[in-house]
Amino acid sequence: MPKLITQVGCPYCGSSCDDIEVLVSDDNKKILEVHNACIIGTNLFFHANDPTRPKLPRQRQPDGSMKEISYPEAIDWMAKTMLAAKKPLIYGFGSTNCEGMSAVARIAEKSGAVLDNCATICHGPSFLAMFDNGYPSCTLGEAKNRADVVVFWGCNPMHAHPRHTSRYSIFPRGYFTQKGQMQRTILSVDPRQTDTAKLADVHLMLDQGHDYELFDAFRTVLKGYDIPDVVAGIKKETIIKSVEIMKKARFCMIFFGMGCTHTDGRNHNIDAAISLTRDLNNHTKCSIMAMRGHYNIAGPGQVWSWIFGFPYCIDLSKGTHAHMNPGETSSVDLAMRDEVDCFVNIGADAGAHFPIQAVQHLKKHPFITIDPNFNMASEVSDLHIPVRIAGVDEPGVVYRMDNVPIQFKSVIDGLPGVPSDEELFDMVYERMCELTKTEPVWLAAKEDRKHPTNISAVNEA
Amino acid sequence: MSEIHGEILIKGGFIVDPAQKIDGDVGDIAIKDGKIVDKVSNAAKVIDAKGKVVMAGGVDVHSHVAGPKVNVGRLFRPEDKLFKSGIAHAPTRMEMGFSIPSVLKTGYDYARMGYGFVMEAAMPPIHAPHVHEEIHDTPIIDQAALPVFGNNWFVMEYLKKGEVENTAAYIAWLLRVTKGFGVKVVNPGGTAA
Amino acid sequence: MTGMTKINLNMITQRSVEEGAAMEKGKTNPDYFEACSIIEMNPEDMKTAGIWVNSNVRVTSECGTVVVKCIHATQYCPPGLAHIRQGVWANQVVPPRTQSTGTPQYSGFPVTIEPAFDEKRKTALQLVQGAVGLWKGGN
Numbered sequence: 001m002p003k004l005i006t007q008v009g010c011p012y013c014g015s016s017c018d019d020i021e022v023l024v025s026d027d028n029k030k031i032l033e034v035h036n037a038c039i040i041g042t043n044l045f046f047h048a049n050d051p052t053r054p055k056l057p058r059q060r061q062p063d064g065s066m067k068e069i070s071y072p073e074a075i076d077w078m079a080k081t082m083l084a085a086k087k088p089l090i091y092g093f094g095s096t097n098c099e100g101m102s103a104v105a106r107i108a109e110k111s112g113a114v115l116d117n118c119a120t121i122c123h124g125p126s127f128l129a130m131f132d133n134g135y136p137s138c139t140l141g142e143a144k145n146r147a148d149v150v151v152f153w154g155c156n157p158m159h160a161h162p163r164h165t166s167r168y169s170i171f172p173r174g175y176f177t178q179k180g181q182m183q184r185t186i187l188s189v190d191p192r193q194t195d196t197a198k199l200a201d202v203h204l205m206l207d208q209g210h211d212y213e214l215f216d217a218f219r220t221v222l223k224g225y226d227i228p229d230v231v232a233g234i235k236k237e238t239i240i241k242s243v244e245i246m247k248k249a250r251f252c253m254i255f256f257g258m259g260c261t262h263t264d265g266r267n268h269n270i271d272a273a274i275s276l277t278r279d280l281n282n283h284t285k286c287s288i289m290a291m292r293g294h295y296n297i298a299g300p301g302q303v304w305s306w307i308f309g310f311p312y313c314i315d316l317s318k319g320t321h322a323h324m325n326p327g328e329t330s331s332v333d334l335a336m337r338d339e340v341d342c343f344v345n346i347g348a349d350a351g352a353h354f355p356i357q358a359v360q361h362l363k364k365h366p367f368i369t370i371d372p373n374f375n376m377a378s379e380v381s382d383l384h385i386p387v388r389i390a391g392v393d394e395p396g397v398v399y400r401m402d403n404v405p406i407q408f409k410s411v412i413d414g415l416p417g418v419p420s421d422e423e424l425f426d427m428v429y430e431r432m433c434e435l436t437k438t439e440p441v442w443l444a445a446k447e448d449r450k451h452p453t454n455i456s457a458v459n460e461a
Numbered sequence: 462m463s464e465i466h467g468e469i470l471i472k473g474g475f476i477v478d479p480a481q482k483i484d485g486d487v488g489d490i491a492i493k494d495g496k497i498v499d500k501v502s503n504a505a506k507v508i509d510a511k512g513k514v515v516m517a518g519g520v521d522v523h524s525h526v527a528g529p530k531v532n533v534g535r536l537f538r539p540e541d542k543l544f545k546s547g548i549a550h551a552p553t554r555m556e557m558g559f560s561i562p563s564v565l566k567t568g569y570d571y572a573r574m575g576y577g578f579v580m581e582a583a584m585p586p587i588h589a590p591h592v593h594e595e596i597h598d599t600p601i602i603d604q605a606a607l608p609v610f611g612n613n614w615f616v617m618e619y620l621k622k623g624e625v626e627n628t629a630a631y632i633a634w635l636l637r638v639t640k641g642f643g644v645k646v647v648n649p650g651g652t653a654a
Numbered sequence: 655m656t657g658m659t660k661i662n663l664n665m666i667t668q669r670s671v672e673e674g675a676a677m678e679k680g681k682t683n684p685d686y687f688e689a690c691s692i693i694e695m696n697p698e699d700m701k702t703a704g705i706w707v708n709s710n711v712r713v714t715s716e717c718g719t720v721v722v723k724c725i726h727a728t729q730y731c732p733p734g735l736a737h738i739r740q741g742v743w744a745n746q747v748v749p750p751r752t753q754s755t756g757t758p759q760y761s762g763f764p765v766t767i768e769p770a771f772d773e774k775r776k777t778a779l780q781l782v783q784g785a786v787g788l789w790k791g792g793n
Binding site for chain 3: 012013038039040041043044047050064120121122124125128156158159160162191192193194195197205208209258259261262263264265266267293313326327330331332333335336349351352353354355356357358359360363373374375376379380
């Protein structure tokens, strides 16, 4: 009998929907139906059924082809390669669970690596702004239950977080928002008339790249001063009207995205947005939230903050203490300046999403990919190690875009012999300790590690 | 790790044990399979405690060491790690931070000060897994956490209606699902006011 | 017919649901090719540059060049603004400069666009493997 599993989490975008239902085959090996997920999440779950999913590591041969090797061989090669490198770069973690992120910290320390995650090319500027200006935020539940004015600034949830507007930001009926969309006023600030802008009551179609001036104009009007007739391509009357709407809200919620972080000004745009939020709190309750892209990209920010004190761009190569300096210790900058000599791409696809020159620089050195599926990075790697898919065949803790932790389930069995990220990293760590004749430092008295302590046990699974 | 199941002899320290009115006498403590016993065999691992105090691990009943607000503090203060972090040396891992230490520094520093247990005194129920993850990554010391109830809408609604038994049932349920240790109330009603 | 007219536009690269849905089927899937090897722009700009809708164009930035198919914007772009969905084709032209923040200039960089009727779009593997000397032909 097929089984219906409820309260399943979707491992795609930062909405981290936890109301998915999945019908799986009786033998726990195949996904039959997916309910409630958007098209992207649905495709993700069904992709787990792909019979061509890799089951063994593959290593690049001198003639350019890939050949399957065993897990112990792959683990040994990865350990040796990372230890031999002076400054390996470990990047990714948009799509792994927190248990894996904690385990990789051991490898990063042992090999003196730079530990970075996708925020470096995404919401990194938001972190930079938070360091300087704080983060007056809240949970998505608060937004759903309280917000009567919602501003989408430089973000397009109808495309990037398809169920966000239904679950949290425009349509749902909440505790103080019983009339749903009927009692919410939506503002969209975007240089295109996106599908999100089409749902807005006011669309400010600003000149692309001039968000900073517009944030500043909003603040100026809010504080009662005059502004020029046109700012960032938006007429003064529209700016004044928008500020009035936000000021008169009972609870104003600002969501922002790549329109602010990928454009000129980067962190200064977010800094201005946070200042605007703070200014609005002189008039009403206002909160701001970064639309984090992946379902668990907030994870490494949390996990590495509690382990190292920093959320990304962590340089551990000194061995004695961690150092963070985005611009210096960030993945793309390190790549472009040829400052790293080994690259490990985990749960992400630098091959497709870094600017191609950065990939070319990184390819001068050993290039390893750890990912359940084939992707662009795996197809240029020297070594590709498959692992289980977090949220599909591997459970784990996940941090939603508002930093709320959710315990995701697995819905099908993993492929035989394929470890989880955490198990793989712990095996690489043990091998690194063997090679350097040092004792592994586990978390002292914690004896509930679930991974095998000898590598050959994996292939017997 | 095998020592936990084996025999240990802590030799020659100044023993402080108020319950038995021992106040600094030099002596030995024998441990077998995690319990203090009268004596152990010659195979025991010996720890030389000469010149050192031997006492029960300290208990910090109220601290803020694990969870979302501590992590936000770490995030807001990158400068707290600059030039102020300890230098890592085997067998410990890197210890970062000064006013808001990383979980590794928290565990090591408390252990160095002689503590065995620390209570994280404020766990927001919706973030309970976060608190437990940080506890899991904190070495050596034992920890527990107190969920906060002071601004919980359900508690406030039940109390408003005078439903004391329902309030108790809800609190009991929340303690169980968040694996909380006790009830914490801070600024009751204040954030919703 | 290439190189007859050109137009300089401001380029942005962003997510779209078509890109996400195709990506989760795999980046070598034909859906991904169709979803991401396209550029969207305003019809007036297409006329100025002599570009026919659904024909190929060459997009060149300060650091790279790529051939993509030009379509009318599915989400309205004002004149002067062009959009390639984030992915393999977009990242052939995205400048890696980060303004010292770590984040490349994914949105808001100048490009030159010209008709390229006779040129074919390359596949994702051809572009990525080709850039690092691993392309062997085939798919």
